[in-house]
Amino acid sequence: MAGSTFGTLFRVTTWGESHGPGVGCVVDGCPPGIPLSTEEVQAELDRRRPGQSRITTQRKEGDEVEIQSGVFEGVTTGTPIGMVVRNTDQRSKDYSEMKELYRPSHADFTYDAKFGVRDYRGGGRASYREAIGRVAAGAVARRLLAERGGVEIVGYVLQVCDLRGTVDSDRVTREDVEANIVRCPDAVAAERMIAAIDDARKSGDSLGGIVEVVARNMPAGLGEPVFDKLTAELAHALMSLPATRGFEVGSGFSSVGMRGSTHNDPFVPKEGRVGTTTNFSGGIQGGISNGENLVLRVAFKPTATIMQEQQTVSTSGEPVTFRAKGRHDPCVLPRAVAAVEAMVALVLADHWMRQAAYGR
């Protein structure tokens, strides 16, 4: 569909369906000489993996990655990095129902409308398994950013349904995030979120939420006006993830109710550079990073798969009822953090290279 490649210089192409032989990616354009191990890619994939805790789907998928090219003697060579994860949990089951109807708010109908043909076994290409390629590629991007400038990316669950945590984006660490299974660094809120997800699962329902990401130690100057502003590229990257409904940076939608006299971020001298006292800009001004922390949020709708009976239509357009079976996530947020971070890393790595290209 020619839409499976992302990035200008640091580019990832993903491939694979949920119930085919495997899923994977090709990372093209990674600079040479970057240390990279299978283990560090696997560590990121393990955060996306199903079955990792009692609040995620209980499907067992090992998701073991193999690096197939582009790494030699422990470092990247500048050639394409092919990575693959074999699909293992392809139960032989009866897909005839999914073949013949459109699940509400899934991509079944639109894939059929677009392509006239559809891999009806599970979500096919629209499955969250596709994100495996993104997360693997993001691990490479993250390593590049660490090597070249020390940019540090931390994502976490900020909100589940109407439960919002309180998180200090200037200080939160990955350890804080990994301290509980919902990946919300506010321990009290996390407990409530876990309980809410448990409740939703019991009632066969699903919940949405918000992931927030901070990137610290940012260089000023990343972003290419006017169409490839950092804001625009981040929005593109994140709104390409399944189930996303909204994106905001810095003050986001709350800026709408503020006045310019409050919202403008005053410049001040700061540790030998130009900084700001507030950060309503979320680290981006005029589409270019200003050296302050980059802060953004992504809204995820409640998972489309629920265990309740729903009205829908068959592929021939007849009204039918449908009730999902099997093992599903009542809330995708805890497993989405890894993918959100990966997309941010991919954008920043690409723009780091685009800026370097000026040779300044």
Next chain:
Amino acid sequence: MAGSTFGTLFRVTTWGESHGPGVGCVVDGCPPGIPLSTEEVQAELDRRRPGQSRITTQRKEGDEVEIQSGVFEGVTTGTPIGMVVRNTDQRSKDYSEMKELYRPSHADFTYDAKFGVRDYRGGGRASYREAIGRVAAGAVARRLLAERGGVEIVGYVLQVCDLRGTVDSDRVTREDVEANIVRCPDAVAAERMIAAIDDARKSGDSLGGIVEVVARNMPAGLGEPVFDKLTAELAHALMSLPATRGFEVGSGFSSVGMRGSTHNDPFVPKEGRVGTTTNFSGGIQGGISNGENLVLRVAFKPTATIMQEQQTVSTSGEPVTFRAKGRHDPCVLPRAVAAVEAMVALVLADHWMRQAAYGR
């Protein structure tokens, strides 16, 4: 900066600074045989033009467009369409202050950080004049969409500061939008918005708001998973506009508080096609249009230029105070509608062509 081109097949490249000889665009890839007149391009530009009403900046700029290529005997020829608007209101004035300091929450600092050089006369490339190229290109895209499938795009001001209008996106027309100077089709809310903008101007302050856009008569099947989903491309397009802080489609951020059992859009037979009873999806499922109305919203922060004294730093990093002079928009929303519509049209035209390329 290699970021001034947007689109895969229907592509626009914009050029120009606020105080240079002019601004313009090249539209490359427009199909041949589309009727196009200078008048219809001009009509769109007039909606973005400064000085159009008492609540916009009072700068007088005629913004007269010239089509320089790609149109012959009233129709597009398939070759690049060059369009230019000469800058006329380039007052010879003293820019020395702007040269020597960074205006808060403008792009002055980040352009310097990125490029090491900056056209300090007005906003340069970061000026909203750049959007002239976008609006002109959008007029071509809009015409293509009208010719090929009848897609109709209507944008309007939904909210200014904390004043939110009530608008029926299924029925609102451009006439409704143009009925008042703030471009909010809710007449009562519009009056309040105008008063609020007047107040803000008098106090030397500025306001933000939300523009909502609906695209009706949409074909199902537009959008290219996984990275060029319609959601992702629209987010990219709209978050590339100046002063945007957030983007959402359909239920957007409000989906976060809903449950799947409520949020899923049931499919039903509808006028001979597959439709949905609700439209929380905003017309996009799995990143592909489903034939329902496309509905999205963009959050604009309050304008950075205010007439109050502000703290900032000089280009050499010394603390200084700054107070803007001249004629500025206390609220960019009324003039932003044309640009928001243009970006939506550009994305849909591009994806109309990408879908046609499959030859189905």
Next chain:
Amino acid sequence: MAGSTFGTLFRVTTWGESHGPGVGCVVDGCPPGIPLSTEEVQAELDRRRPGQSRITTQRKEGDEVEIQSGVFEGVTTGTPIGMVVRNTDQRSKDYSEMKELYRPSHADFTYDAKFGVRDYRGGGRASYREAIGRVAAGAVARRLLAERGGVEIVGYVLQVCDLRGTVDSDRVTREDVEANIVRCPDAVAAERMIAAIDDARKSGDSLGGIVEVVARNMPAGLGEPVFDKLTAELAHALMSLPATRGFEVGSGFSSVGMRGSTHNDPFVPKEGRVGTTTNFSGGIQGGISNGENLVLRVAFKPTATIMQEQQTVSTSGEPVTFRAKGRHDPCVLPRAVAAVEAMVALVLADHWMRQAAYGR
């Protein structure tokens, strides 16, 4: 290296090194509903495979392809088609010599100069094994062209060293080409070419040659002026193959000695369309196909690997002598035909889609 993707709409990304786990490609953008089998991809790969005859390298490589995604129930689904060939003939041998010197007219030095790191086991990424991904992708492109318009592509060896065959490009078939191991449809010339290659091998030397390709049943209208003219895209595609030194279309370099009055191709009514009596244009005028047969030629230099002692330098810049070992092609032409055809197919498939995008 961000240069491993080719095509605008029908796009291929290749990955893999000669001595890594495998090589492969991702074909993104292939229209849905195209019948595709592993067998037809394998058939093309078998024409590129080493060890297929006594005049090619005697390395034994099965080159068995696996389709990993994008094909379901025998047809393409519109999603990325991942294909892989595992490397099997990775003899554990001593690469220390290749690690420490630069083989003349290979890519050893330039990869080191560019990347500062190099996979010195065999040719790495510069190996002709990389073309496996191209040939596999070309098989898909070829099938698309056959399904959509019946375009037929036939490539063959026209010349080896100073031995040139006589071939009627209007009538030559793949059967003619496959009738002998050198893939020259002129049987008499073919015998001489085979003898010349045998001689070269015996003397430890190597030969170059010319591959000619014809595409018949061409639609008029393919090619996107001014930079993506069909001529330009074909030149790009073919000059990206290893060991190519020249490209020409139609009359090519011989046009230089002709006069316009002879060289111009007169238009005539022809089978209900506009045709030409001569075809010095090689089927392309103004960069766009005119419906006549597309004819082009690619010059390959003599293989860089020879079995004679050569002067070169070590990686530290010291003069050393070098003599290649192992099993190599004394002439790459017979195995290059498949790759040349594949690149032509990729360009035509991409431009078929680009033309379809106009929706005319």
Next chain:
Amino acid sequence: MAGSTFGTLFRVTTWGESHGPGVGCVVDGCPPGIPLSTEEVQAELDRRRPGQSRITTQRKEGDEVEIQSGVFEGVTTGTPIGMVVRNTDQRSKDYSEMKELYRPSHADFTYDAKFGVRDYRGGGRASYREAIGRVAAGAVARRLLAERGGVEIVGYVLQVCDLRGTVDSDRVTREDVEANIVRCPDAVAAERMIAAIDDARKSGDSLGGIVEVVARNMPAGLGEPVFDKLTAELAHALMSLPATRGFEVGSGFSSVGMRGSTHNDPFVPKEGRVGTTTNFSGGIQGGISNGENLVLRVAFKPTATIMQEQQTVSTSGEPVTFRAKGRHDPCVLPRAVAAVEAMVALVLADHWMRQAAYGR
């Protein structure tokens, strides 16, 4: 037609038809801080300009360039550089004949076949006036290369019809090239070429030829395998020029008759770097520059416009006869040198930036 943009990072988009208001280009991605004047762009355009000598067309076109954006206080700002040349010699004349027939070996028929509509006044988009945008952009690229690494590009006419000059590509200067009106640095051959062009004009006929280009002071490491090898990108760039029929690098087509033992370029220590004793590779190995002089050649067919009566068909497919009128080049070579150099400069500037992006 979405084919009017060239380059990945240093990108040019050209626009304009021969008989519209003007022609021009946008250069996007040029690094900031590069000194650039209108005069140096004009100097390149003057070498392409009609009427510059008795052997070119006698049309009088001033071709005065205006820089419209992207340059401030004498240096590039990193924003898009818009440049325009107004068309002045648009004689009001009778185009009815050209409207109703297809000139042999011109793009009239193929543009109609592709687009179904055609600007029949002169060559429209297929006119050599389009190259004005290329030459202007090339002037910027040339300046970037000079500033950043001192790369020096010299192009010249090597052959006209069967008359071939003898030129030392290691030492030839622009002064040598500009010493005569045919731009062949071999003074004796130049005289003969001029006489041949005079003869062709008198007989209403036309001639082709070869332009050779050398780039000296090349860095090693430019080129992005596998599809964006320097060879491939140069071939693309040059074969996108009107009237080109062939391209070769280094030994080119003559390599076909050589043996590997002769053709391989031995490496030697050379002025503190790794060099080669011969340069059959033309400065490119494995698609990457090796630091030796880059040498390439482009074959131009004889100009399609001749003053003799020719057979052709009308737009409705009827046989008609046609004889061109007006002022035309009997040989495009002398005016093509500037465009060929420009395309080489564009490719090298883009690849200079792509290499810089790795941050090595």
